[in-house]
Amino acid sequence: MTIAKNTATSKENAFSLALWRWHFYAGLLVIPFLLALAGSGLLMLLSKPIDSMLMSDMTQVSPEGTILPASKQLSTVQQQFPQSHVKLYIPPSDATHSAQFSLVSHHGGGHSGGHGAPSTTAYLNPYNGELLGEHDSSTTLYASIKTFHGKLYLGDLGDSLIEIAAGLAILMVLTGIYLALQRHGWRDMLPRTSLMNRTDWRRLHSFIGLIMAIPLLFLLLSGLSWTNIWGGKLTQAWSSVPSTTFVAPEAKETHESMNHEGMEHVPWALEQTPMPQSEMTSDMHGDITLDQVLQIANEQGFDNFRVHLPANANSVWTISATTMAGDITNPNQERTLHLDRHTGAVLADLRFADYPLMGKAMTAGIPLHQGDLGLWNLLLNLIICAFTVSMIVGGLMMWLKRRPKKTPALAPPPAHPSANKAVVVLMLIVALCFPLSAVAIAAIISIDLLLISRVEKLRVIFK
Secondary structure, three states, rough: OOHHHHHHHHOOOOHHHHHHHHHHHHHHHHHHHHHHHHHHHHHHHHHHHHHHHHOOOHHEEOOOOOOOHHHHHHHHHHHHOEEEEEEEOOOOOOEEOOOEEEEEEEOOOOOOOOOOOOOOEEEEEOOOOOEEEEEHHHOHHHHHHHHHHHHHHOOOOHHHHHHHHHHHHHHHHHHHHHHHHHHOOOOOOOOOOOOOOOOHHHHHHHHHHHHHOOOHHHHHHHHOOOOOOHHHHHHHHOOOOOOOHHOOOEEEEHHHHHOOOOOOOOOOOHOOEEOOOOOOOOOOOOOOOOOHHHHHHHHOOOOOEEEEOOOOOOOOEEEEEEEOOOOOOOOOOEEEEEOOOOOOEEEEEHHHHHHHHHHHHHHHHHHHHHOOHHHHHHHHHHHHHHHHHHHHHHHHHHHHOOOOOOOOOOOOOOOOHHHHHHHHHHHHHOOOHHHHHHHHHHHHHHHHHHHHHHHHHHHHHHO
């Protein structure tokens, strides 16, 4: 019995060592990206109030008399920007805020900011029609940092690198939970006041890691939903609202066409859903006006919302109130209403209840991920970012304390070949949920077998 027990314990320890080894390798690959994501996420949270302050001269107005009809405001903007098409109207949120009009250039060119820019936002005093200013919505501090946060300024390559890192980070979190709970009890993980040796850093790393596991998994999974492969090709494809939800004819464009550079207006669950289109008949006599659309919005019970203008003869007016755009913070109130551009008839009324399960989860998670639910959410996300950096520092210090001095060796944890193979198979199976991460793991294994194991200098480094 003792021999059997010792054998089982030995196998368990061998498995833990092999898991630790892969936890270590995943950490080496993931740490730069986690630091970049945590740092840029922190800056995004802080940049929102900074952007608001910098643009206050365009967004703030003094109430003076009666607000001009929205159609009159629209006409003023169209006269100021004759080479652009008004794509979006955001009514003033209260009596002290300006009206916003988003425009896209007719020719698709234009310089950064100013007239004709691809994503110009114009701010209008709703009381006297004065143009308060304009800016390219893709060049705000928040938008610039967000581009780095999502793509590292590398386009689709950056998106793929982040997707790989996020998938490996999820595996790292899961293996870290197992290692912490299997090898150490809660009492052995409570951090000490001093950080003198490797054990002290291990306590800190494990303690913060367990506290951060659920929040970090949430941020990683919700963030992955914006990536091209896992988010766009896999998850979003079967989590979008089907076009059978409405009976109007389908357009070629999807709801994603209502987004434009620097601004996201469309719920994640609707981006791949085809748009409805207005009907064309011989008795049509023009379009309904923006004023009529606002009246319909009021009758339909909308409070904070935005209006998407028709882009062509068959497109529609759209009234939307979404968490993605920041109109609202309660996902249950999310709603997208499409109107026939000629008659004002309701063609589709898409609500939170119509979203598939994953679509509902994303809609509920987006404002939490972005820190949009108020001061408590902002502070919570700031703490998560700070704790993530602390956890990374703890892991690095553990490695530096364990790594032999004056040697190029990375000194990964030792692992028995048989146990290591079992963990590799397990990691690959789990990683299949994240295809790009699975490809990365397969590439690491191939490099190890074909290169590192055959080159003496590399064996010294990775031994």
